[in-house]
Amino acid sequence: MITAGVDLGAKTVKVVILRDDEVIGRGMTITGLDQKESAEKAFASALKEAKLELKDIEKVAGTGCGRTEAPHATSHITEVGADAKGAFFLNPAVRTVIDVGGEEGRGIKCSAEGRAVDFAINEKCAAGAGAFVEAMARALERSLEDFAKLALTSTKSIPMNAQCAVFAESEVVSLIHAKTAHEDISRAVHDSISDRITSMVRRVGIEKEVMLIGGVAYNVGFVNSLNRSLNLEVVIPDHPEYVGALGAALTAAGK
Numbered sequence: 001m002i003t004a005g006v007d008l009g010a011k012t013v014k015v016v017i018l019r020d021d022e023v024i025g026r027g028m029t030i031t032g033l034d035q036k037e038s039a040e041k042a043f044a045s046a047l048k049e050a051k052l053e054l055k056d057i058e059k060v061a062g063t064g065c066g067r068t069e070a071p072h073a074t075s076h077i078t079e080v081g082a083d084a085k086g087a088f089f090l091n092p093a094v095r096t097v098i099d100v101g102g103e104e105g106r107g108i109k110c111s112a113e114g115r116a117v118d119f120a121i122n123e124k125c126a127a128g129a130g131a132f133v134e135a136m137a138r139a140l141e142r143s144l145e146d147f148a149k150l151a152l153t154s155t156k157s158i159p160m161n162a163q164c165a166v167f168a169e170s171e172v173v174s175l176i177h178a179k180t181a182h183e184d185i186s187r188a189v190h191d192s193i194s195d196r197i198t199s200m201v202r203r204v205g206i207e208k209e210v211m212l213i214g215g216v217a218y219n220v221g222f223v224n225s226l227n228r229s230l231n232l233e234v235v236i237p238d239h240p241e242y243v244g245a246l247g248a249a250l251t252a253a254g255k
Contacts, residue, residue, distance in 0.1 A: 003059045004046065005248025006039055006073060007082065008066030011102030011130075012215070013038045015046040016245040017057065018253060021089075025050025026242055035069040043071060061252035063244050075251060080108055080119045082247030087211045088114030089250055090237045095207040098226075098234065099244070100197060100216035102130040107201030118204040122196060129193075130216045136189045139172050140182055144219075147186050151221030154187035186221055194225035201230075211235045213243040 002024075007014040009031060017025035027045030032038045047054060054072070062070025063082035070076070077085070079099070087097045088110060097108040109118040122129070137147035158180065160171055175185050210232060216222055217240035227233050237243065 003252035005245040006070040007245035008064040013042040014245040015042040017050045018249040059252040061248040063248040077251045082244040084116035086243035086247030094211045096210040099214045101214040109204040120203045148219045148221035150183045150186035154183040158188040160192040190221040190225040194229040198229040213240040215241045
């Protein structure tokens, strides 16, 4: 059976094509003003990689904040449900899933059967998501990758007190004017995000194994801070940004 999952996120659209239990195609585009058009582009990219045509796809499921706009969808699943399903498929030992994307973070507690039994969401402010890191990197006139790596060279912990991304940027500017080393500023930013995410996840309970998914899983500075904050080493799957779309494709397959 060939199915597809479409994850329409606030920043990107991801598509996964699944043949039985094997991922054979992936596609991603930036979420534009027209979500359906963006999703169609991601779908076309996934079909090209899978060397298939649209008529070959038997069922499609949508997820993400724009899931109702998912093209060709015959069913839908919440982001929480899709994350849990996709993470459990990749690693049945997972009991806690942390999903940090561009605009929000989620903490999910999973049962031994891979179902989401509790969750918490940080959606009030970008200070707990990837957009916050991007804004701070711009303030230091650094690329996102460079800014993330800087945190690994810091030996000094500087607390950030701002609870809002806007105010935090002002705090970073103040640190720059105070001649604070860029690596210490980077660590402070990543520590700030990881502390917020850890606090959120603790509301649902942290139980090993802990899997980190979402685009921010590529940020080595954040991963390092999160591991320290959780006092453990999170599991990061291949293609962490596609786990929700994978969960949707599994839903379409009735799994």
